[in-house]
Amino acid sequence: MAPTPSRDLQDAASPSVRAGQNNMTRPACPNLLACAFVAALAASLHTNANAESIARAQYEAPTQRYGHFALGHPHEYARLAVTTDAGRRLVFDLPDNEVFEDLTPRLVKLAAHEPTELLTIVSNRQTGARLVLFRLKGDHLVLGGESQAVGTPMRWLNPVGVVDLDGDGQAEIASVTTPHIGGTLKVYQRTEGQLVEVAALGGFSNHVYGSPELGLSAHQTLAGQTRLLVPDNSRRHLRIIEFSLGRLTETGRCSMPAPVTGAVTPLSGSKVSVGLATGRHEVVSNACLAHR
Numbered sequence: 109m110a111p112t113p114s115r116d117l118q119d120a121a122s123p124s125v126r127a128g129q130n131n132m133t134r135p136a137c138p139n140l141l142a143c144a145f146v147a148a149l150a151a152s153l154h155t156n157a158n159a160e161s162i163a164r165a166q167y168e169a170p171t172q173r174y175g176h177f178a179l180g181h182p183h184e185y186a187r188l189a190v191t192t193d194a195g196r197r198l199v200f201d202l203p204d205n206e207v208f209e210d211l212t213p214r215l216v217k218l219a220a221h222e223p224t225e226l227l228t229i230v231s232n233r234q235t236g237a238r239l240v241l242f243r244l245k246g247d248h249l250v251l252g253g254e255s256q257a258v259g260t261p262m263r264w265l266n267p268v269g270v271v272d273l274d275g276d277g278q279a280e281i282a283s284v285t286t287p288h289i290g291g292t293l294k295v296y297q298r299t300e301g302q303l304v305e306v307a308a309l310g311g312f313s314n315h316v317y318g319s320p321e322l323g324l325s326a327h328q329t330l331a332g333q334t335r336l337l338v339p340d341n342s343r344r345h346l347r348i349i350e351f352s353l354g355r356l357t358e359t360g361r362c363s364m365p366a367p368v369t370g371a372v373t374p375l376s377g378s379k380v381s382v383g384l385a386t387g388r389h390e391v392v393s394n395a396c397l398a399h400r
Contacts (some may be wrong), residue, residue: 162224162244163193165213174207174231178264178288180318184209188228188242190249200242200249205233209264211322213242216270218279218298225252227270227281236263239283239296239303255296255303258285266315268293268325273334273351280306280351282336284325287315293338295351309349309356312338316369321383323371330378330393335359337380337393343367346382348396360397364389 167185174184184207188200202208209231216227226242226249236259241252258265268282273295281303284291291312296303314325325338336349344367348360370383378394 160192160194160196160244162190162215162226164191165189165215165226167208167210167213168199169201171207173204174209174233176209176231176262176264178209178315178317179211179320179322183211183320184231188213188226188249190226190242190244192244198244198247198249202230207231209237211320214267214270216241216279216281218270219277227267229265229267230254231264232257233261236260237265239265239267239281241298241303251301253298253301253303255281255283255305264288264315266322266325268314268336268338269327271327271334273327273336275333282327282351284312284314284338287313288317290341293336293349293356295356307351307354307356309358311341312347313341313343314338316343319369321370323373324368324383326372326374326380328374328378328380328393330397335393337372337374339364339368339372343369346372346380346391346396348393360393362391362393362396 166189168189169186170182171184171186177184186202186207188208190198208228210229214227215224217224223243228240228242229237230240231237235257238257239255242249243252263286265283265285266287268284270279270281272278273280281296284293293309293312294305295307297306327334327336333350338347338349340347344364346362346364347358350357350359364382364384366384366386368382369385373381375381378392380391380393382389382391
């Protein structure tokens with residue numbers, strides 16, 4: 109069952125969407141979903157929409173209005189800015205009770221035939237963080253899907269990656285919810301315009317509070333299947349996780365000589381470089397499959 113947008117979203121202050129080339133400003137609307145709907149409706153009349161795609165994106169307008177700063181200062185922003193491959197600039201301003209609590213938007217494709225979208229982390233003053241996808245449609249950035257929020261203010265999540273985990277040609281989105289206080293690894297699939305949670309498994313942490321390093325987890329092909337590499341709650345073990353038949357299962361783990369504090373970077377073959385508090389450490393992921 110697809111998640112229902114929160115009442116906080118419905119009551120949120122109005123964002124604006126602007127096309128920088130023409131400096132056009134759309135009228136304020138009552139909330140994020142309403143604004144996205146209006147933008148999508150207007151964009152459906154735009155005849156040149158199919159020829160253009162997102163080339164670059166960044167956050168702008170640092171703000172203090174939320175004040176959690178899971179990534180340290182200044183990484184809470186009010187605006188998403190996009191440059192298209194045609195050179196146009198588009199922006200999306202969040203309502204006053206929300207921020208992008210994130211380092212940089214992620215350019216992603218959920219399937220080969222689908223357009224490039226942006227995966228972002230939006231935090232709400234009442235409900236905490238959620239995943240939000242944005243896509244380009246005509247002169248506008250419109251909502252491409254969103255997950256349910258954590259449900260508590262000042263609670264955050266950190267994406268692991270966007271990758272086809274079950275081989276069906278459609279990418280899943282993997283993320284760790286509340287990585288600082290007992291994290292849960294969750295897998296989402298887009299269904300009817302929403303990011304729907306399809307599997308979850310507890311006992312993970314892929315972020316150190318206050319650090320701008322978001323890469324403490326990754327995905328890698330091992331034994332012919334894409335696996336997720338995510339530290340456990342103590343960050344002293346790298347857990348290897350498989351998504352199959354709608355379930356997340358641990359298929360192995362590697363002990364680390366010190367806590368994971370830096371990027372987990374897959375190398376050639378099954379090797380992976382792990383950033384520890386004591387420096388870089390290289391492991392062979394296939395060898396970890398024997399240890400559960």
